[in-house]
Amino acid sequence: MWLLDKAPEPDILGARLPSRERVFLFFMYQHHVFKKTVPDSVSATSEKLKAIWGKAKLTTKTDANIRKNIKNLFKEYTKP
Template sequence: MWLLDKAPEPDILGARLPSREQVFLFFMYQHHVFKKTVPDSVWATSEKLKAIWGKAKLTTKTDVNIRKNVKNLFEEYQALKKDRNRITDRAELKRKIWKGDL
Protein backbone atom coordinates (compact mmCIF):
# COMPACT_ATOMS: atom_id res chain seq x y z
CA MET A 1 0.00 0.00 0.00
CA TRP A 2 1.32 3.40 -0.93
CA LEU A 3 2.86 5.52 1.84
CA LEU A 4 2.75 2.87 4.59
CA ASP A 5 4.78 0.08 2.98
CA LYS A 6 2.49 -2.43 4.68
CA ALA A 7 -0.16 -4.78 3.45
CA PRO A 8 -3.77 -4.40 4.64
CA GLU A 9 -4.50 -6.62 7.64
CA PRO A 10 -7.46 -9.00 7.90
CA ASP A 11 -7.89 -8.45 11.63
CA ILE A 12 -7.02 -6.05 14.42
CA LEU A 13 -4.74 -7.95 16.76
CA GLY A 14 -2.90 -7.13 19.94
CA ALA A 15 -3.37 -6.79 23.66
CA ARG A 16 -3.83 -3.02 23.44
CA LEU A 17 -6.52 -0.87 21.96
CA PRO A 18 -6.06 -0.47 18.20
CA SER A 19 -3.98 2.35 16.82
CA ARG A 20 -5.10 4.52 13.94
CA GLU A 21 -2.74 2.56 11.73
CA GLN A 22 -4.35 -0.76 12.64
CA VAL A 23 -7.79 0.70 12.04
CA PHE A 24 -6.72 2.07 8.67
CA LEU A 25 -5.10 -1.21 7.58
CA PHE A 26 -8.23 -3.16 8.59
CA PHE A 27 -10.38 -0.68 6.65
CA MET A 28 -8.17 -1.04 3.58
CA TYR A 29 -8.38 -4.84 3.84
CA GLN A 30 -12.15 -4.62 3.80
CA HIS A 31 -12.10 -2.13 0.93
CA HIS A 32 -9.47 -3.67 -1.35
CA VAL A 33 -9.41 -7.40 -0.60
CA PHE A 34 -13.13 -7.94 -0.01
CA LYS A 35 -13.95 -5.29 -2.65
CA LYS A 36 -16.48 -3.63 -0.38
CA THR A 37 -17.67 -0.11 -1.02
CA VAL A 38 -16.34 2.67 1.18
CA PRO A 39 -19.54 2.87 3.30
CA ASP A 40 -19.58 -0.92 3.77
CA SER A 41 -15.91 -0.93 4.73
CA VAL A 42 -16.49 1.93 7.16
CA TRP A 43 -19.39 0.02 8.70
CA ALA A 44 -17.36 -3.21 9.06
CA THR A 45 -14.49 -1.29 10.65
CA SER A 46 -16.77 0.49 13.11
CA GLU A 47 -18.40 -2.80 14.12
CA LYS A 48 -14.96 -4.32 14.73
CA LEU A 49 -13.94 -1.32 16.84
CA LYS A 50 -17.13 -1.49 18.91
CA ALA A 51 -16.50 -5.18 19.57
CA ILE A 52 -12.93 -4.49 20.73
CA TRP A 53 -14.02 -1.56 22.90
CA GLY A 54 -16.84 -3.72 24.30
CA LYS A 55 -14.36 -6.41 25.37
CA ALA A 56 -12.32 -3.74 27.15
CA LYS A 57 -15.54 -2.49 28.80
CA LEU A 58 -14.96 1.03 27.55
CA THR A 59 -17.65 3.51 26.76
CA THR A 60 -17.77 4.03 23.04
CA LYS A 61 -18.48 6.89 20.76
CA THR A 62 -21.73 6.90 18.85
CA ASP A 63 -21.84 4.94 15.62
CA VAL A 64 -22.06 8.13 13.61
CA ASN A 65 -18.87 9.53 15.15
CA ILE A 66 -16.95 6.29 14.71
CA ARG A 67 -17.91 6.07 11.05
CA LYS A 68 -17.14 9.74 10.47
CA ASN A 69 -13.64 9.35 11.94
CA VAL A 70 -12.86 6.23 9.89
CA LYS A 71 -14.13 7.88 6.71
CA ASN A 72 -12.08 11.02 7.46
CA LEU A 73 -8.96 8.88 7.87
CA PHE A 74 -9.60 7.35 4.45
CA GLU A 75 -10.29 10.74 2.86
CA GLU A 76 -7.02 12.13 4.26
CA TYR A 77 -5.20 9.19 2.71
CA GLN A 78 -6.94 9.77 -0.63
CA ALA A 79 -5.92 13.44 -0.60
CA LEU A 80 -2.29 12.49 0.06
CA LYS A 81 -2.42 9.80 -2.60
CA LYS A 82 -3.71 12.32 -5.12
CA ASP A 83 -0.54 14.40 -4.61
CA ARG A 84 1.86 11.46 -4.39
CA ASN A 85 3.96 12.62 -7.34
CA ARG A 86 4.67 15.99 -5.79
CA ILE A 87 8.12 16.30 -4.28
CA THR A 88 7.76 19.69 -2.63
CA ASP A 89 8.73 20.21 0.98
CA ARG A 90 5.13 20.92 1.96
CA ALA A 91 3.81 17.72 0.35
CA GLU A 92 6.48 15.62 2.02
CA LEU A 93 5.79 17.31 5.36
CA LYS A 94 2.08 16.46 5.05
CA ARG A 95 2.96 12.81 4.40
CA LYS A 96 5.29 12.67 7.40
CA ILE A 97 2.70 14.25 9.66
CA TRP A 98 0.00 11.83 8.50
CA LYS A 99 2.28 8.83 9.04
CA GLY A 100 3.30 10.16 12.44
CA ASP A 101 -0.33 10.56 13.50
CA LEU A 102 -0.98 6.90 12.82
Protein backbone atom coordinates in the same frame (compact mmCIF):
# COMPACT_ATOMS: atom_id res chain seq x y z
CA MET B 1 1.74 8.93 2.46
CA TRP B 2 2.37 7.16 5.75
CA LEU B 3 0.85 3.79 4.73
CA LEU B 4 1.91 3.34 1.13
CA ASP B 5 4.38 0.57 1.91
CA LYS B 6 2.17 -1.36 4.38
CA ALA B 7 -0.14 -4.23 3.52
CA PRO B 8 -3.78 -4.23 4.63
CA GLU B 9 -4.46 -6.41 7.68
CA PRO B 10 -7.29 -8.96 7.93
CA ASP B 11 -7.89 -8.34 11.63
CA ILE B 12 -7.21 -5.86 14.39
CA LEU B 13 -5.13 -7.78 16.89
CA GLY B 14 -2.96 -6.88 19.81
CA ALA B 15 -2.88 -6.55 23.55
CA ARG B 16 -3.61 -2.82 23.37
CA LEU B 17 -6.41 -0.79 21.91
CA PRO B 18 -5.92 -0.32 18.16
CA SER B 19 -3.96 2.59 16.77
CA ARG B 20 -5.14 4.75 13.87
CA GLU B 21 -2.76 2.82 11.65
CA ARG B 22 -4.19 -0.58 12.58
CA VAL B 23 -7.74 0.67 12.16
CA PHE B 24 -6.93 2.05 8.73
CA LEU B 25 -5.13 -1.12 7.62
CA PHE B 26 -8.18 -3.15 8.62
CA PHE B 27 -10.39 -0.73 6.69
CA MET B 28 -8.17 -1.09 3.61
CA TYR B 29 -8.32 -4.88 3.90
CA GLN B 30 -12.11 -4.71 3.84
CA HIS B 31 -12.07 -2.25 0.94
CA HIS B 32 -9.42 -3.79 -1.31
CA VAL B 33 -9.36 -7.50 -0.52
CA PHE B 34 -13.08 -8.05 0.03
CA LYS B 35 -13.89 -5.40 -2.62
CA LYS B 36 -16.41 -3.71 -0.33
CA THR B 37 -17.57 -0.19 -1.01
CA VAL B 38 -16.22 2.58 1.20
CA PRO B 39 -19.45 2.79 3.26
CA ASP B 40 -19.50 -1.00 3.73
CA SER B 41 -15.83 -1.00 4.72
CA VAL B 42 -16.50 1.81 7.18
CA SER B 43 -19.38 -0.20 8.69
CA ALA B 44 -17.28 -3.36 9.04
CA THR B 45 -14.45 -1.40 10.66
CA SER B 46 -16.84 0.39 13.00
CA GLU B 47 -18.41 -2.89 14.13
CA LYS B 48 -14.98 -4.40 14.77
CA LEU B 49 -13.93 -1.39 16.86
CA LYS B 50 -17.12 -1.48 18.92
CA ALA B 51 -16.55 -5.18 19.63
CA ILE B 52 -12.97 -4.51 20.78
CA TRP B 53 -14.04 -1.59 22.95
CA GLY B 54 -16.90 -3.68 24.37
CA LYS B 55 -14.50 -6.44 25.43
CA ALA B 56 -12.37 -3.80 27.16
CA LYS B 57 -15.54 -2.52 28.86
CA LEU B 58 -14.97 0.99 27.53
CA THR B 59 -17.70 3.42 26.75
CA THR B 60 -17.73 4.12 23.06
CA LYS B 61 -18.40 7.07 20.87
CA THR B 62 -21.62 7.13 18.90
CA ASP B 63 -21.66 5.06 15.74
CA ALA B 64 -21.89 8.23 13.66
CA ASN B 65 -18.70 9.62 15.24
CA ILE B 66 -16.81 6.37 14.74
CA ARG B 67 -17.82 6.25 11.08
CA LYS B 68 -16.93 9.91 10.59
CA ASN B 69 -13.43 9.34 12.00
CA ILE B 70 -12.86 6.32 9.76
CA LYS B 71 -14.04 8.28 6.70
CA ASN B 72 -11.66 11.09 7.66
CA LEU B 73 -8.78 8.60 7.74
CA PHE B 74 -9.74 7.47 4.25
CA LYS B 75 -9.96 11.08 3.01
CA GLU B 76 -6.54 11.78 4.52
CA TYR B 77 -5.14 8.76 2.69
CA THR B 78 -6.67 9.68 -0.68
CA LYS B 79 -5.80 13.38 -0.44
CA PRO B 80 -3.34 14.35 -3.24
